[in-house]
Amino acid sequence: MTWLEMITRAYEGYANYLVKELGNPMNNGGSYFYLLILVSLFAWCLEIMVPWRKEQSIFRKDFFLDAFYMFFNFFLFNLIIFVALSSVSEHFFQGLMAKIGLPRKGVFDISFLPLWGQFIIYFLLADFIQWSVHVMLHRNRWLWKVHQVHHSVVEMGFAAHLRYHWMENVVYKTALYLVLSWFLNFKLEYTFLMHAFTILIGHLNHTNVRLDYGPLKYVLNNPKMHIWHHAKKLPAEHPYGMNFGITLSIWDYLFRTNYIPYDGRDIPLGFEEIEKYPKSFWRQLIEPFKKSR
Ligand SMILES: [Zn+2]
Ligand SMILES: [Zn+2]
Numbered sequence: 526m527t528w529l530e531m532i533t534r535a536y537e538g539y540a541n542y543l544v545k546e547l548g549n550p551m552n553n554g555g556s557y558f559y560l561l562i563l564v565s566l567f568a569w570c571l572e573i574m575v576p577w578r579k580e581q582s583i584f585r586k587d588f589f590l591d592a593f594y595m596f597f598n599f600f601l602f603n604l605i606i607f608v609a610l611s612s613v614s615e616h617f618f619q620g621l622m623a624k625i626g627l628p629r630k631g632v633f634d635i636s637f638l639p640l641w642g643q644f645i646i647y648f649l650l651a652d653f654i655q656w657s658v659h660v661m662l663h664r665n666r667w668l669w670k671v672h673q674v675h676h677s678v679v680e681m682g683f684a685a686h687l688r689y690h691w692m693e694n695v696v697y698k699t700a701l702y703l704v705l706s707w708f709l710n711f712k713l714e715y716t717f718l719m720h721a722f723t724i725l726i727g728h729l730n731h732t733n734v735r736l737d738y739g740p741l742k743y744v745l746n747n748p749k750m751h752i753w754h755h756a757k758k759l760p761a762e763h764p765y766g767m768n769f770g771i772t773l774s775i776w777d778y779l780f781r782t783n784y785i786p787y788d789g790r791d792i793p794l795g796f797e798e799i800e801k802y803p804k805s806f807w808r809q810l811i812e813p814f815k816k817s818r
Pocket of ligand 2: 731
């Protein structure tokens with residue numbers, strides 16, 4: 526297959542999938558499009574009915590910017606670049622592995638395990654990989670510039686969940702691909718139910734609602750914990766940040782990067798000199814590629 530054929534085929538597949546998905550919400554067990562709308566409406570209802578910061582407007586600062594980010598990252602980015610990029614780079618990567626004498630896929634094969642076992646390992650591992658990548662996004666100077674988009678939120682609300690630079694997609698998905706698909710040969714795709722759960726928790730983490738799920742806070746990331754991740758001023762003991770959890774909070778408790786000194790309802794959010802950070806979508810998009818001042 527030529528490169529062009531490969532890209533065309535990937536787009537055809539994705540376009541077919543999109544048409545099916547929009548036309549039939551229960552296609553493949555569920556539609557991501559309707560899921561995102563449903564979860565967003567649910568989180569927004571919580572913000573309206575039981576707000577944590579009562580004076581915060583229901584159309585908070587950057588609400589529409591974040592709503593745009595949400596659909597850009599979830600759909601447009603996939604439609605425009607990611608489908609082509611990932612199928613071509615997977616092909617290229619597998620060819621490279623074969624050349625240097627390594628397996629094209631599946632260094633370890635764990636498909637002999639029962640499905641529920643694979644499911645649990647997949648979920649834990651995927652979450653841990655994402656936690657590790659998130660730590661790296663804070664520790665590496667260039668990656669931090671990419672991740673700053675997410676931290677440029679100054680008024681927290683549910684839609685901030687998917688406000689991030691598209692490069693994050695590339696970094697996270699490459700790490701997930703390398704470990705889960707190439708190394709462990711997981712055939713199990715992120716199933717719809719699992720994905721729905723992670724989107725729900727991710728949305729809630731950013732929702733303006735006073736929630737920590739009681740004793741489950743040691744397992745699940747939550748709004749009262751994640752608000753501290755966005756703190757403008759970092760404590761001396763966590764110079765690179767804290768509370769890096771994505772869906773689970775266990776990794777932060779395990780690696781002692783947890784930090785909730787008091788109720789973080791009104792703490793200032795962002796980073797130093799956030800006043801100088803670009804405010805528009807396109808300027809934020811090119812910011813990481815600009816030379817440091
Ligand atoms: Zn972060
Ligand atoms: Zn966040």
